[in-house]
Amino acid sequence: MTDSIRIVGLNKAFASPDGGTVAAVRDINLEIGAGRLVTLLGPSGCGKTTLLRMIAGFEEPTSGDIFFGDKRMNDEPPNRRDTAMVFQSYAVFPHLDVFENVAFGLRLRKLGREEIARRVDKVLEQTGLASYARRSPSQLSGGQQQRVALARCIVMEPRVLLFDEPLSNLDAKLREQMRVEIRELQQRVGITSIYVTHDQVEAMSISDEIVVMNAGVVEQVGTPHAIYARPSSRFVADFIGKANFLTATVADGETVEISGVHLPVAEMPARSPGETVAAVLRPEAIHLSPDAGPFRGTVRRVMFLGNIAEYLVEVDGVGSWIVDSANPAEAPLHRVGEPVFLTPSRHALHLLP
């Protein structure tokens, strides 16, 4: 049985050393549909982990309510919330072997010996740990310990799965692999999941929806695509991927003007012609060419990254833009000091509200 989660007007203030209070989480309202995987994304200190720990019951909200389905959970202790959490440090019980780690919660429920064995074996199979059942955690690699932590949660068939930066201690390759596994497993078991991370790529690749947080408040909620393509603030645009920030002047209902060049936009906020607006232009939405384009500039820096080449181009009368060129191995790179022409893709310009 999985649940939707509703968070209403949630606040959390901590006592600060100087005697005052520090607001870690401010007036958060969220609705998370049953069976969805939602990521809380933000820089460290943005309140995402505090929010997760309030949902798990490890922290008590200063005000506001948390509902699982229709049931208000504020007064339930952590051991009665039926959530299962994968901790950043794994928190695998060092004195129990893999099987007993996974069986721990089931034993607390006083299930029968056969049922425990059956369920644990099944989950160990699912997580690829079947041959490690009697190993002690100290004999496992970081990735394997991570799987134990995950298996220990899945086996409980909880109402809510919680992930607290579970992959941050793994190396890059393993992180990518585990990310795919977690997503597949979550889809298969269909349990509502909340996933905390500061890694935007991780958030994009795993989530149904992303909640971007900054300084204790929610900046934007949306699908990965919506958040990337239509960020609602400069913070979101900057935090998710790379962005060039421009100042544009509204020309009419469909175009803006930058340094004498008219560009079409997909969505025009309610502005009258002549007003200036802040605009976001993603680096990969700009095409570089040696001979033609509406903007002219000079290459100041080139970095070859394999799948792309990243240029820093000083655009005449506008400023510096970052430009990503795909598949750079095919053609010779532009050199530093070389003059280039730049063409933004059609409708790539996004105006901030």
Add this chain to the structure above:
Amino acid sequence: MSGTARAQLRQLARDPVLFVLLMAIAVSIAVFVIYPLIKVLLASFQVDGAWSFAGYAELAERKLYRNALINSLGVGALVGVIGVAIGFVNAFVLTRLDVPGKTLLHYLTILPIISPPFVSAVSILFLFGFNGLVTRQLLGLQDFSIYGFHGVVLSQVFTFAPIAYLSLRGVLASLSPTLEDAALNIGATRWQAFWKVSFPLALPGIASAFLVVFIESMADFGNPLVLAGAAFPMLAPQAYLEITGSFNLSRGATLAIVLLIPSMTAFAIQRYYLSKRQYITVTGKPTASTSKVVSPAAKWLLYGVALLFALLVTAFYAVILVGAFTKVWGFNYAPTIAHFLYVFDVGFESVKDTLVVALVTTPVSGLLGMLVAFLVVRRNFPGRTALEFGSILSFAVPGTVVGIGYIMAFNAPPLVLTGTLAILVACFVFRYVPVGIQSGIAVLRQIDPAIEEAAQNLGATGLTTFRKITLPLIAPAFFSGLVYAFVRAMTAISAAIFLVSANWNLMTVQILNQVGSGRLGVAAAFSVVVIVIVLVAIVIISSLVNRWSRHTSMVRF
């Protein structure tokens, strides 16, 4: 009550069992630690039932009491200095130098810790007393007296240097020898490297060890009672004599408060000033631990000092063992088992009583220590600091003060406990739990709280988490708490001597009585029995803790 306090209580109350336990602990600390101290304090301001400062005024006037204070302070300071010097040399040799026989040397050095604290006094009487082996038989001295300042200092150094050793061993082990290498590397001589780098880094630890020995020496009761003699009054035995000899409770209480003040001061400095200034320079990576900072000559000199102390320990215990099997020391050295027959005949009741008290005290004290450590480190509640302070306070309170407090507090309603098993158990539990609490706190701070949160998250209550996760993880601290509680229950004297009765008598008190009536052979036999029981118990406790922490890898609820 502030909003946070209320929120903390509300959160705690969600775990009713833990909440009730916490309340019970808080109440018992108030009753068995704080209340007796208040009783002593109040009594010290009362003369013949009326409020007065006369008790203190008289103390300042009469030479006997002034001398007792000066003597106790002087002995404490000197024993502190010598004990720390010996402890430091032994710790340095055993942690830093590459010398043979380190394990054996370590166990010999700490042996005095597990025997009754005044066994050395008995050894000293055997060796240097009026009929002493060394003074009378070997040197033929007629008018040498071991009683007084030198006797007490010798005996206490022997008893308390091992405590300094243990604490300095920890200090030295946490200082990386790499720092010495770095000093040598930039051109310091060995002498400079030691005095400019290693010594200053160890200094807070050295000062802390000094204060611990000072506290122990001030509180020591058995050694002064046996060796101080009438011409050299000291505070702890004097307070005892006022109460049991002159039945002057209020004077005893006043002396107890005078005894308490230096101890509490030293404790406060040690805990709130020095402990925050200790350096830990050992990091994750292992470094070669053999010091290059001493020359070969210095190395063998230091080793010689360590060996000498170990030799002294061996000699003292050999004398006790031989003495226990000797007819009349100094006159008739024929072997006999008569003393042991006496112990198991006349003294059997006290052997049995001591064992019962120790067996009841040990598990209660061990579990309580871990539970308090768990609550203090892992739970937020109003009065947490007060609870921690209250629970370790008794470490600094001399046993004599506790003993006097207990007879004042529990001799009359509302709680009459004198003469019962309960009063001895309560006294020992709350006196010796601080060591378990402290080591529990230290170990627990090393363990990621997420491990316990994971258990709760999977459905465990606070108490189940404690039983199934915390306790097995802090098994080493639990073990040392159990051993310490058992050893102390077997060997305690200073508080216990006020609390024993015809129904419940203790072996340590018997040893003192035998020494008092000149039957050193029986005292030695009692001592041997105590030491053997303690050694056997350590083996049993260690195997139990081992088996039990292995068993928990197959948890049953």
